[in-house]
Amino acid sequence: MKQTILFYIFALLIIVSAILTVRMRNIFHAGLFLILTFVGVAGLYITLDAEFIAGVQVLIYVGAIAILILFAVMLTQGIYDKTQAATNKQQFGALVLSVILLVLLVLIIMATEWITGNQAAPSISELAIDLMRKFALPFEIVSVVLLAALLGAVVIARKEEK
C-alpha cells in the first residue's frame, strides 16, 4: 500500500520534472529540474528496496553530474536568449517518433510474460561481495574508463598553448 502511493507520487514527480527539463527555455532552470528528476528517481529506488543505489544516485548524479552540467552551463554563456528558439526544426518529427516508440515499448512490455517472483532485495553486503568477486574485472575496467575520461576531458578542454 505504502509502496503504491509512494510510487505514484514519485512517478508524477519524475515525469513532470522530466518534461520541464526538456522544454525549459532557460538552460539553468532546465538543469535544476534535472536535479529534481534525479531526486525523484532516487526516491523510486527506495520504493524498490534498493537503498544503496538510491544513495549512489544522489551522490553521483545529483552531486557530481548535475553540478558539472550547471558549471558547464555557466561557463558557456547564452543561458537565456529570448530571440533564439530553444528547440530546433525537427520538433514535430521527434514528437511523433517518441510517441510511436513509447506506444511500441508499452505494447512490448505488456505483451511479454514476465517471470516474476517475490524475492528479497539484495543487501548491501551481498552487493559488495559480488562487486569485488564476481564482477571484479568489470570493476577494474570501469576504473580505467574513469581515468581515461578524466585525462581526456582535461586534454580536450584545456586552452591551447600559444
Place this chain on the structure above:
Amino acid sequence: MALNYSWLIAAFPAAAFVIISILTIRRRNISAFLSILGIFLSFIISLGVLLARLSNPQAPPFEMGFDWIVIRNFNIQLGILIDNLTAMMLIVVSLVAFLIQVYSAGYMGEEKDASFARYYAYMSLFAASMLTLVLCNNFVQIYITWELVGLCSYLLIGFWYQKKSAADAAKKAFIVTRFGDLGFLIGIIIISTQAGTFNFLQIGNLIPQWAQDPSIGIGFITICAILIFCGAVGKSAQFPLHIWLPDAMEGPTPVSALIHAATMVAAGVYLVARVFVIFHASPAALLVVAYIGAITALIAASIAIVQNDIKRVLAYSTISQLGYMMLALGVGGYTAGTFHLMTHAFFKALLFLCAGSAIHALHTNDMWEMGGLGKKMRITGLTCLAGCLAIAGIPPFSGFWSKDEILTVVWNFPGHGILKVVAFAVVFMTAFYMFRMYYLAFCGEFRGKHEPHESPAVMTIPLIILAFFAIFVGFVGTPCANYFGDFISFAPSETEAATAGVHINYAAMGLSLILAIMGILLAYTIYRAKAISEEALQKRYRTIYLILEKKYWMDEFYCWMVRNVLFLMGKISAFIDRYIIDGIVNVVGWATKLAGIGLRYEQTGLVQYYALVIVLGAIMLMLGLGLLDQSFILNIMRPFQVFLDWLHGGI
C-alpha cells in the same frame, strides 16, 4: 592436269602487282615488263585450261579449294571452279588484258616513271582480281573479288587524280556500284543462310528442292535472284545504276578498254550466268533481268546518238550492249548472252583502242575536231572499220553471229512483244551511232589543228590482233555449227533447245541485217554525204535532242535524290542519334547527377537529424522483427484484452 595449276592464273599477276608495288615502283621498264609477263603467263595457263576442257567438254566442273574460315558448321572456302564458261572467260580476260597492257606501253609512254609503274601495278592487280573472280567457286570469294575489281576501277579511273573531274568520276563509280553491292550482299546472306553453304554448286543442287518446298518456294528464290542481280546492275552499269560508266571515261583509254568495255563490266553478266540456276528457277526474276536489260539498251543507245566525245559514244555503246546481254539472259538465252559477251569483249576493246590511238595522236576526244583520220592513220582506220562492222552486226563479222543469236532467242520468247521491238530498234540505233562515229572521225576532211600520225607498232599490233578476233571469232558460234553453243550451254534448258541450231530463224537474221544497213545508210547520209546536216536535225527535233543531250536528266535526278532524300534521312538519323539515343544516355547521367544533388541534402551535418534517423530505423527494425513473429502479434493483443476486461470489470 593444267587444271590443278589453274590457281597460277591469278597468282602471276598478283605476284607482279606485289613486286612492282614494293620493288620496282620507280623503274618503268621493269614494271611494265613484269606486268606484261605476268598476264602473258596467265594467258598461257588459261590456254591449257581451255584445252583441257575442250578435250572433255561434258566432264563435270573441276573444283578445288580449301577451308578458310570454319566456325562450327559454318564454312567459308577459298576455291576454284572451272567449267566451260570459266574456261572461255579466262581466255577472253587474259588475252584482252595482255593485248591492252602491251598497247599501254605506247599509250602511257608520256607518263613519268613512277606514274608509269603505278599504272602497271594497278593493271596487274586488276588482272589478278578479275581472273580470281572468274575462277571463284563460292559467294564470299566472288564478293571479295567483286569489291577488289571495283577498287581497281576506282584506282584506274582516278589515275590522273590531280584532275578534279577524274577524281570525282572515280568516286562516283565506286559509290554507285556500292549501291548495287548492297543488294548483292543481302542476297548472298539470305541465300547462304537458307542453304547453309556459300558454294555455287551446292546451292545449285539445292534450288530444285527449294522450288518444291512450300515453305521456301519460288518467291524466296525470286527475291534472292533479284538481290544478286542488284550487284550485276551496279557492276554492269544497267539502268538505273549506269550513270558512272560515262564519267569513267576520265581514265586513260586503255583502262576504259579493259575495264569498262571488255572485262569488269562483263562481271555482272558473268555473275548472272554463273548462278543462272537460281535465275532459271524463277521466271519472275528472269523477266526483271530481261526488262532492265532492254530498258538499258534502249536508253543508252538513244543517248549515244548525240554524244560528241568519242569515248562517250563508246561508253554508252558498252552500256547498251551489256543491256543486250542481260536481255538475252533474261529470256533464257544463256548461250546467246555469253557468246555476245565474248565477241563484245573483242570488238569493244578494239574500238576503244582505236579511239585511244586517235586521241593519242590528236590529244583531243572531240569527234568534231577529228576527221579524215582514215587516210593518215591507216591501220587504226581499218581496224576501227572492222570493229564498227562487227558491232553493227554485219556478216561475216563476229558481232553479226552473236547478235543474231540474241535476236533469235528474243524472237522465240513467248509474249512480251515490247522486248522484241526494243531489241530490233537497238540494232538500228547501234549501227547508226557507230557509223556516225566512224564517219566523223575517220572520213571526210580533217578538222583539227596539227597533223596526226599513225601510232607506234606497240599500239597498232594489238589493234590488228583484236581486229582479227573481232572478224573471225564469231565463226565458233554460227547457227549451222554452233560449237560455242555445244561448249557453253545451260542444261536443262527448254529455251535453249528451241534455239540451239534446231532451225535457223531467217526472219530475225534478215530483219537485223536490213535494220543495220539502214542505220549505216542514215549515218552515211548525214555525216558522209552531208545531205542532211546534224544542226538542221537538232533544230527540227529540239525537244528530243534536249532530252538525249541531258541524258534523261538522270544525273540531276540522282543529285536531287541525294540532297533531298538521302541527306534528309541523314539529318533525321543524326537528330535521333544526337537527341534521342544520346539523350537517353544523357538522361541516365543527368538523373544520377540529380539524384546525387537531391540525396546530398541528407548530409545535413546536424547530429540531431542523424539521431532522428537512427531512432526511426530502430523503430522500423522493431516493427519488422516483431511482425515476423506471430506470437508477438498475438501478444500485442493481450494488453488490449486486459484493458477491455478492466473496463468491463469496472463497469
Place this chain on the structure above:
Amino acid sequence: MMVGLIHYLILAAILFCIGLFGVLTRRNAIGVLMGLELMFNAVNINLVAFSRYINMSNLPGGQIATLGQIFTIFIITIAAAEAVVGLALVICIYRNFRGINVDEVNLMKW
C-alpha cells in the same frame, strides 16, 4: 492496485521517450546532454525493477541475484565518465564557435 513490475517498466519507458525527445529537439548542446541523462536514468529504473521483481532461479547462465543493481552501478559510473567527456567537448566547441547551438555546428554539411 498493487504496483508491479509493469508499472515501473512503463514509467521507465515514458522517461526514456521524454529523454529521447529532449535529445532530438534541444538546440543547446548541454540540453542534449540533459536528455541523455534522463535516458540513462530510465534504463537504471528498468534494471533495478528487474532486480527486484524478476525470479532469477530458473534463468540460464547462473543465478545472480544482485545482477540488476550491479549493472546499475556500472551504468551510473559510465554515465558520469561520458558526461565529463561530453561537457569537455562542449566547452571546446564553445571556444571555437562562440555558441553551443547544435544546429550551427554543421561543418560536415554537403
